[in-house]
Amino acid sequence: MDSPRLSRRLLLSVVSVLALVSLSTGLAPGTSASAASPAAKPSAKSTARPDAARPAAVAATFSDEFDGPAGSAVNGGKWQIETGDNVNNHERQYYTAGNSNAALDGQGHLVITARRENPGNYQCWYGRCEYTSARLNTSGKFTTTYGRVEARMKIPRGQGMWPAFWMLGNDIGQVGWPNSGEIDIMENVGFEPSTVHGTLHGPGYSGSGGIGAGYSLPGGQAFADAYHTFAIDWSPNAISWSVDGTVYQRRTPADLGGRQWVFNKPFFVILNLAVGGYWPGDPNGSTSFPQQLLVDYVRVSTDGGQPSGGAITGVGGKCVDVAGANSANGTPVQLYDCNGSGAQQWTVGSDGTIRALGKCLDVASGGTADGTAVQLWECNGSAAQRWSVPAARDIVNPQANKCLDATGGSSANGTRLQIWTCTGATNQKWTVTR
Structure with a gap:
């Protein structure tokens, strides 16, 4: 109008x-x-x-x-x-x-x-x-x-x-x-x-x-x-x-x-x-x-962006988890039952990174397309590792303008995380422990 x-x-x-x-x-x-x-x-x-x-x-x-x-x-x-x-x-x-x-x-x-x-x-x-x-x-x-x-x-x-x-x-x-x-x-x-x-x-x-x-x-x-x-x-x-x-x-x-x-x-x-x-x-x-x-x-x-660590929970109450607690580059990031392990302890930093096991949450190959997988990777300051965590409970990669998403809306253990166009759906809502 x-x-x-x-x-x-x-x-x-x-x-x-x-x-x-x-x-x-x-x-x-x-x-x-x-x-x-x-x-x-x-x-x-x-x-x-x-x-x-x-x-x-x-x-x-x-x-x-x-x-x-x-x-x-x-x-x-x-x-x-x-x-x-x-x-x-x-x-x-x-x-x-x-x-x-x-x-x-x-x-x-x-x-x-x-x-x-x-x-x-x-x-x-x-x-x-x-x-x-x-x-x-x-x-x-x-x-x-x-x-x-x-x-x-x-x-x-x-x-x-x-x-x-x-x-x-x-x-x-x-x-x-x-x-x-x-x-x-x-x-x-x-x-x-x-x-x-x-x-x-x-x-x-x-x-x-x-x-x-x-x-x-x-x-x-x-x-x-x-x-x-x-x-x-x-x-x-x-x-x-x-x-x-x-x-x-x-x-x-x-x-x-x-x-x-x-x-x-x-x-x-x-x-x-x-x-x-x-x-x-x-x-x-x-x-x-x-x-x-x-x-x-x-x-x-507002938040001063000071680093803090804790679990990130999503659909079904499952935790964002580094598969096998493996810190190697390219390790899949998935949903899994919350167990308090280091593979589920994430730090949201003032530099826009989200880190676990000394590595960064990373969009594979810097992709921006729906369905691009999310992984663990050595922190390198790239846009693929920058995230915005607003109070609306989305976790957004600004480069792609897409949300962290549990594939297929599933809450099953091992569900791979990806980026997807933000829809406000339950599988894109996350609770970050601060």
Whole structure:
């Protein structure tokens, strides 16, 4: 679905805080795609490990559980509140300061409220503003490079409503948008109550040309009916989107058609509730106010990539095993009953390698085709020995952009491991003991 959305340029009253940040963005929709029913349980905090295509991420953790007295403002040590209107997207709201439209409810939630009102005689691009709402970000407070970024939220409903949970490159003040990059973790427009979108924007693929996809709840369920967890698992040269733990898209530089991947650097987090605009359209007589975006938590967890050792378990609870505990080059890597032997003790290193018995997990002959066998081989720094281990539990060889896979979906002892196009199937899900 295309949209005539332009870059979002917001007038800010906190200029002294954001002197280096000109927030010019273009939240764009992706292509809708139905997905399986998500789990109802919110996902727990988890970690993602980068591969060696870039330096390991600096360990960092951000969490806001929004605990505090009802009516109090958000924690100013973690968030700053933006103010102003937005002409470029033709949004209708004025973002207010303080706790007027963003406040804690005393029950562990942040409530961002959109109202049909104008108590301050605010002026917008179209004249006297008709609505107020709130937008907050972590610029100057917190940034992260890689990791799991997630929020559990209950979104509003109604024509013209546009909630978003997203990120901008921290260098936006130097390079501008879209060169800074933008990662839209979750967007919803009111006329699609069952669908959310995840999108990338960068140089040559911004606005309506963003790269993304949609996730739809089954059976006409609406996202506004319950809380859902929206997340990305982000590693060098790869980002995966999930809803309630179900991964619905994965993007790498291969998806950009030769255009620049600008997502291996620090980004900050943004939450907002817009009213109207090119993409959602304006509210109409069916839209009731006030509308609220309820945020249970925002969590960001990254891993410094420090080596750790332990078992890697997969389908059937079997362990990744070096056949015969043989450390010779070319020894098959297989599934086998877990027995605690050295042949099943794997170290995930900050250099992107996965090692056992002093050798590396290796894609045979550096192959990239489905079905290429995985083996043990002397560590040589090649791309065939680089792996990304995101929190979504895939183990990915970035060179092939393929997942570690138990052949035929079998859990029998001796099942050979290979690489295969990532499908999210059980035989591609692994638990790494850290």
